[in-house]
Amino acid sequence: MLRRLLDPSRLSLENFRRELASVDALPQLCLLAVISGALTGLIMIVFRELIGLGALVLMPKGHAEAFEALPMAVRMSMPVIAVVLIGLGLGWQKKSARRLGITHVIERFSFHQGVMARDNWLNQWWVGAVSLLGGLSAGREGPAVHLGAGASGWIGQWLKLPHNSLRVLVGCGVAAGISASFNTPIAGVIFAMEVVMMEYTLTGFMPVMLASATGAVVTQLHFGSAPAFMMPGVIEPGLLDIPWLLLMALAIGVMAGGFIRLARLGERFTHVPWWIRLLIAGVLTGAVACFYPQVQGIGYDSVETILAGQASLDVLLALALGKLILTAVTVACGIPVGIVGPTLVIGAAAGALFGLGASALLPSLAGEPNLYVMMGMAAMMGAVLQAPLAAIMALLELTHSPDIILYGMLSVLSAALTARVAWRTQGFFVMTRQGSTQHPLQQPLMQALSRVGVGAVMDRSVSVTPAVITWERARVILDARPTWLLIHRQNDQRKADSEPGKSPMALLAADMARALEEHDQTGVEHDGSINLLEIPGKRLELAPIDLQATLSEAFARLDDQRVDALYVRHITAPMMHRVSGIITREAIENYYR
Known part of the structure; x- marks a missing residue:
């Protein structure tokens, strides 16, 4: 057992990604949650110290909320100066880069599988500081959630983790951000599950709890354990x-x-x-x-x-x-x-x-x-x-x-x-509904499929082959015992992905084996070629999808492309990828059932 756990193949990043594609990868998610919580806690310390540094320069006695002690003309002009700075800083950027805070995090979580945008995250740092120091009526929990979710999501993006685990990481950043802002770890967990993730599952709950607790511990080590508001005494209701x-x-x-x-x-x-x-x-x-x-x-x-x-x-x-x-x-x-x-x-x-x-x-x-x-x-x-x-x-x-x-x-x-x-x-x-009568995360089917990566359901037994091959090559392919054959209809695989009508097709290996058996029965020597697009068999039109995608993304792509199967590709370098498996509509439906 110990030898199996220490097997180098199990400790590889590739295997780590494969395990995270499953719905029950709790140990791996909990490890990532601790990293997410600690990183969010550190970011919140830096952000709050940034506000404190600005207060030392601008505010009486360095108190970030001592607006009452400022001269009237100064406190009146500060909000105007703040909006001018925000306008100058964001006005030249594209409109999508102006979306910040919790609303932006929910949008990325709901419609982009938790993939966070870099420009928005960088803007959140200075816009949050300017808003608070400039005297606008604003809170710090919006920047906290955005900064925590963005940093946590980037852990998954940097490691190229499947999107189902990326979504959990974003939830971890949200919980840790709220926990660090108010020193309320339980409320941080519930906020993440109730407002952003909109679901309560064991797979999401345990990592989010760990991240929230870790974020609270990190910030308490620096700021202390005092709550956001000091209660003057015990409240005794009747x-x-x-x-x-x-x-x-x-x-x-x-x-x-x-x-x-x-x-x-x-x-x-x-x-x-x-x-x-x-x-x-x-x-x-x-x-x-x-x-x-x-x-x-x-x-x-x-x-x-x-x-x-x-x-x-x-x-x-x-x-x-x-x-x-x-x-x-x-x-x-x-x-x-x-x-x-x-x-x-x-x-x-x-x-x-x-x-x-x-x-x-x-x-x-x-x-x-x-x-x-x-x-x-x-x-x-x-x-x-x-x-x-x-x-x-x-x-x-x-x-x-x-x-x-x-x-x-x-x-x-x-x-x-x-x-x-x-x-x-x-x-x-x-969120404002986008082309649907119901929010994506309020649809039970999409919720369930978003928790699983395509890597957990796809059929990995695939051999890639040109359409025309020799009979001897067909025999070599069958010796590897694949379930599916992915047939490229032209030599340039990159063009096959982009040109309409030239996308790959899937053929069951059993159909090629049947054709080979019939050919053997004729007694003809194996010196000719076989066209896999012409032999009897059921072929499926294919569209590509990335290995990081969730089943919900795969389901949507099947409908968008009007195909019955997808080939899962793993990008290894710019403009280069390898096929990792094939996933059919039937496989997704069987998983959901």
């Missing part, structure tokens, strides 16, 4: 708080639905030049910041002020309504900012306002104010993302109070349902 919490959840659900609708308005104003939309977001943010600088940045310092009971009524209103509008308008204007952090701040302010109202109306029955603050944060997050489980887990990890879960469940679910029903909207990050 059953009499439930009616008030439900009313608060209804109000927050309406706010969340309005936020999503407002953020989506940008899709109706694409005719407005991009630079004008950028200036609108910058000028509007600067105008509000003139009076309420608390709306700038992420706003975590404002949450701590609210939890300490030191926020005035007008500041709470500015955070609940002003920050909601500013964040939504910033997104609608085409500025790729993170929205999870701002939604937590908005929810905290809305919850505090409701808590003050409840205390004023029925002081003897209303619970302590911080209960409403924390419930408001979770309710707004769950309603905006339509990810109730992630919001509840974040609430548990931020408060370290399991007694609060019942009240969190009622608040989050009520708010999420209200947003969905009242505004007829789905989660903020649900």
Whole structure:
């Protein structure tokens, strides 16, 4: 057994790729998950230190969110300068390179099998820093998810791993990014599975958990284990708080639905030049910041002020309504900012306002104010993302109070349902449907086929041959006992791949064996040739597909090319490849059954 495990052939990269194509390659995926989590944690340390370095230069006392301490003219001009820099930096690039953050990660995961774009990843570094330091209403979890997912995906792309494992790696980067941002490893796992991957499977769950935990450990070694928000004391809810919490959840659900609708308005104003939309977001943010600088940045310092009971009524209103509008308008204007952090701040302010109202109306029955603050944060997050489980887990990890879960469940679910029903909207990050009545990851067939690489199902017993060969050559080919013959209809294999009507064909080796047997029975010497395109047998038109592809990609390609089989090719050098196997429509259907 030990000798088998240490066999050099099993330790090769080629064998590693082959094992990852299977649906149950858990040991290999877990190893990659640890690497992914550690890399994401290191990237988050670098990103947060980059923000800190910028704060040392631009902000009073080096505090990244000390906008209140800046002169009015400075804090008003900073958002305008930020959008100008973003416009100059992104304006000359192609439109696809401007897509950043969680939305971009979901798009690459859903429609590109987790293959991440380099230009977008590089842009995320400086756009994220400029947005946060420039005082736009933005969060750092969007850059964290994008940077983590991109770096993790590149591990798989560099190793040329099959796309089914690449998708898991992207999920690992997402979880580790959220975990490193909020110091909430469980919420990171649930966020990745509920918002990005949209599925719960053992193959995905275990690696994502490992990556999230590893990312949290790496960042805690550098920043410490303190949560994102410091709770002033233990929250002790009571059953009499439930009616008030439900009313608060209804109000927050309406706010969340309005936020999503407002953020989506940008899709109706694409005719407005991009630079004008950028200036609108910058000028509007600067105008509000003139009076309420608390709306700038992420706003975590404002949450701590609210939890300490030191926020005035007008500041709470500015955070609940002003920050909601500013964040939504910033997104609608085409500025790729993170929205999870701002939604937590908005929810905290809305919850505090409701808590003050409840205390004023029925002081003897209303619970302590911080209960409403924390419930408001979770309710707004769950309603905006339509990810109730992630919001509840974040609430548990931020408060370290399991007694609060019942009240969190009622608040989050009520708010999420209200947003969905009242505004007829789905989660903020649900992708626009592309040529389908249903999101690809909401189709059970495509979900199942995306978990497996073609390498796990294809028939590897293939011999490549020209169409015309000698009888003696046919006998040599059959001695290798192939199942399929891949027949090139012309000598130049590269042209065969590109010219219509010249693609290879597949023939069962048994058909050639039958023709050879009939030829032997005639007693004719084997000095002639055989045309494999003319002997009796069932031939299949073929189209190429890469060895890294998933079964979902293979299934789609079969439909697009209108063929019944694909030959799987492994690119060994530019313009050069070798055939690794053949996969038929029947093999895919049998696997799914």
